[in-house]
Amino acid sequence: MTLILGSLHIGLIYALLGIGVYITFRVLDIPDLTADGSLTLGLAVSGIMTINNQSILGLVLAFIAGCIAGSVTGLLQTKFGIHPILSGILTMSGLYSINLLIMGASNISLIGKESVFKIFEDMLGGLDKDIVRLIVCFVVCFVVSALFILFFKTRLGLMIRATGNNEHMVKASSINVDFIKIFTLAIANGCVSLSGGLLAQYQSFSDISSGVGTVVIGLASVIIGEVLFGRRTVTIGIISAVVGSIIYRLIIALALQSSIFPSYMLKLVSAVIVGVALSIPTIKKSIENRKLRKGGI
Amino acid sequence: MLKIQNVHKVFSKGTVNEHYALQGIDLELKTGEFVTLIGTNGAGKSTIMNLIGGDILPDKGRIYLDNEDITYEKEHKRARKIGRIFQNPMLGTAPDMTVEENLAVAYSQSKKGLFGIGIKKEDSEFFKKCLEDFDLGLEDKLKTKVGLLSGGQRQAIALLMSTISTPKLLLLDEHTAALDPSAAEKVMNITNKIVREKNITTLMITHNINQALKTGDRTIMLHKGKIILDLSGKERENMTVSDLLKLYENNSNDIFDNDRMILS
Ligand SMILES: Nc1ncnc2c1ncn2[C@@H]1O[C@H](COP(=O)(O)OP(=O)(O)O)[C@@H](O)[C@H]1O
Numbered sequence: 001m002t003l004i005l006g007s008l009h010i011g012l013i014y015a016l017l018g019i020g021v022y023i024t025f026r027v028l029d030i031p032d033l034t035a036d037g038s039l040t041l042g043l044a045v046s047g048i049m050t051i052n053n054q055s056i057l058g059l060v061l062a063f064i065a066g067c068i069a070g071s072v073t074g075l076l077q078t079k080f081g082i083h084p085i086l087s088g089i090l091t092m093s094g095l096y097s098i099n100l101l102i103m104g105a106s107n108i109s110l111i112g113k114e115s116v117f118k119i120f121e122d123m124l125g126g127l128d129k130d131i132v133r134l135i136v137c138f139v140v141c142f143v144v145s146a147l148f149i150l151f152f153k154t155r156l157g158l159m160i161r162a163t164g165n166n167e168h169m170v171k172a173s174s175i176n177v178d179f180i181k182i183f184t185l186a187i188a189n190g191c192v193s194l195s196g197g198l199l200a201q202y203q204s205f206s207d208i209s210s211g212v213g214t215v216v217i218g219l220a221s222v223i224i225g226e227v228l229f230g231r232r233t234v235t236i237g238i239i240s241a242v243v244g245s246i247i248y249r250l251i252i253a254l255a256l257q258s259s260i261f262p263s264y265m266l267k268l269v270s271a272v273i274v275g276v277a278l279s280i281p282t283i284k285k286s287i288e289n290r291k292l293r294k295g296g297i
Numbered sequence: 298m299l300k301i302q303n304v305h306k307v308f309s310k311g312t313v314n315e316h317y318a319l320q321g322i323d324l325e326l327k328t329g330e331f332v333t334l335i336g337t338n339g340a341g342k343s344t345i346m347n348l349i350g351g352d353i354l355p356d357k358g359r360i361y362l363d364n365e366d367i368t369y370e371k372e373h374k375r376a377r378k379i380g381r382i383f384q385n386p387m388l389g390t391a392p393d394m395t396v397e398e399n400l401a402v403a404y405s406q407s408k409k410g411l412f413g414i415g416i417k418k419e420d421s422e423f424f425k426k427c428l429e430d431f432d433l434g435l436e437d438k439l440k441t442k443v444g445l446l447s448g449g450q451r452q453a454i455a456l457l458m459s460t461i462s463t464p465k466l467l468l469l470d471e472h473t474a475a476l477d478p479s480a481a482e483k484v485m486n487i488t489n490k491i492v493r494e495k496n497i498t499t500l501m502i503t504h505n506i507n508q509a510l511k512t513g514d515r516t517i518m519l520h521k522g523k524i525i526l527d528l529s530g531k532e533r534e535n536m537t538v539s540d541l542l543k544l545y546e547n548n549s550n551d552i553f554d555n556d557r558m559i560l561s
């Protein structure tokens with residue numbers, strides 16, 4: 001039971017990361033590596049703010065800080081013409097120093113501080129602690145998902161989807177493609193950073209190395225969701241990223257508990273899962289081609 | 298309306314591949330005029346359109362649209378005033394989005410605010426009415442992904458998209474060349490209809506000389522980066538394809554290369 005509850009908590013928190021990655025990777029069709037840095041940025045900002053008794057403001061600032069980080073990547077890509085992958089790496093790398101600067105140490109503890117979880121535990125005194133945590137995680141995740149689902153139905157949302165699909169057409173429709181890309185990278189990284197912000201307050205610490213492998217985790221959530229729901233509308237995409245994140249956590253928790261592999265193998269296993277899943281379309285294609293070559297009509 | 302003044306374009310300047318693509322183009326289009334542009338492969342036809350559209354900048358000369366100097370204006374900014382369709386039907390539409398979503402993106406130019414609802418009910422109805430006029434059965438496919446449509450249907454949608462908020466100028470770069478003959482004819486009919494109904498000043502590139510003479514009000518021939526013929530009125534009406542080819546030979550001092558010109 002604790003295993004399932006714990007996976008739900010973490011799954012819902014990382015679902016925000018999944019949504020952010022889904023938006024850049026699938027909707028905007030740009031692989032964005034900023035996430036490794038922006039998740040830690042969220043941990044750093046929210047951690048420091050929580051230590052200063054401003055946990056809710058900390059989450060808001062984490063989102064805003066992530067937006068700024070995403071805009072930097074967006075600027076590098078559009079205004080300075082740097083390759084999208086390299087732009088993300090540059091921002092991520094720079095953020096390492098920024099995050100250390102914010103935290104003042106490579107690890108800070110929030111134990112005993114008034115985190116959002118603590119605030120709601122006090123407010124909903126009678127309830128079990130784990131249930132309160134579940135409610136907080138669920139509400140945050142629900143609100144963020146709903147906002148993004150609504151957002152993608154607006155005119156700007158449509159423009160973002162079109163930019164990811166056919167940039168040329170968007171330009172021809174007199175829309176500033178650079179602005180669209182910068183804006184989208186900003187909100188996506190804001191979402192990733194919010195995920196980190198919530199995580200810090202949940203686990204009561206922020207660590208400079210928390211972000212390592214973040215992009216892969218986000219991709220894994222997106223891909224697991226797609227296996228279940230298929231690739232359809234953005235609404236379904238966002239929901240499936242959330243569900244994918246929860247399932248990913250359950251799988252990991254089960255695998256660790258039954259000692260299928262030691263915990264240090266986690267990142268390798270995640271990378272292999274994502275690598276295999278992403279290569280499936282190509283593998284399918286080459287099997288088809290081989291059949292054609294052999295069989296003919 | 299559109300005024301091109303002494304425009305020059307050199308590609309790969311200062312390298313062994315240096316190519317003088319346009320050598321002093323002067324051209325003026327009157328409001329509502331429908332001009333066809335012909336010329337052999339590599340004559341510089343698309344280059345003229347890309348300069349007007351803003352993908353590339355001229356090395357010399359000016360381009361004015363309604364007395365406004367647009368020579369160096371940003372591509373997406375002038376897109377508000379200039380509609381464009383290309384030969385490749387893939388370029389004008391987003392394949393993974395539905396017909397109405399594509400139209401809504403184009404229609405957003407004429408709407409204020411980014412956070413309004415993307416597709417309102419009245420928008421859908423408006424799109425449907427526009428598509429009914431095309432007679433391609435597209436009015437029942439508003440929710441179909443554009444990637445599933447034929448090239449002709451995609452090109453028709455691209456046409457509607459670039460004219461849905463009426464542009465000052467419409468540029469068509471061999472927009473029916475990649476279609477099968479019956480689709481090409483349908484798209485050409487739709488083009489004529491839209492251009493005439495909305496009275497849009499239009500410049501159309503075609504490699505079909507017969508079509509060039511039959512469509513619109515004026516025909517211009519380009520050769521090696523220069524305008525060598527400008528036909529309109531009676532002279533154009535009485536012109537046959539073979540007359541035109543003779544004129545071309547005289548004016549260009551070149552043996553005619555009928556590689557791409559279709560003598561239909
Ligand atoms: N971006 C470019 N870079 C270098 N050369 C170009 C470029 N665009 C066009 N050209 C050259 O300019 C000449 C005219 O091209 P274009 O205008 O496309 O001809 P067309 O009349 O067939 O449309 C061609 O020789 C072409 O190779």
Ligand SMILES: [Mg+2]
Nearest residue numbers: 342343344470
């Ligand atoms: Mg051309």
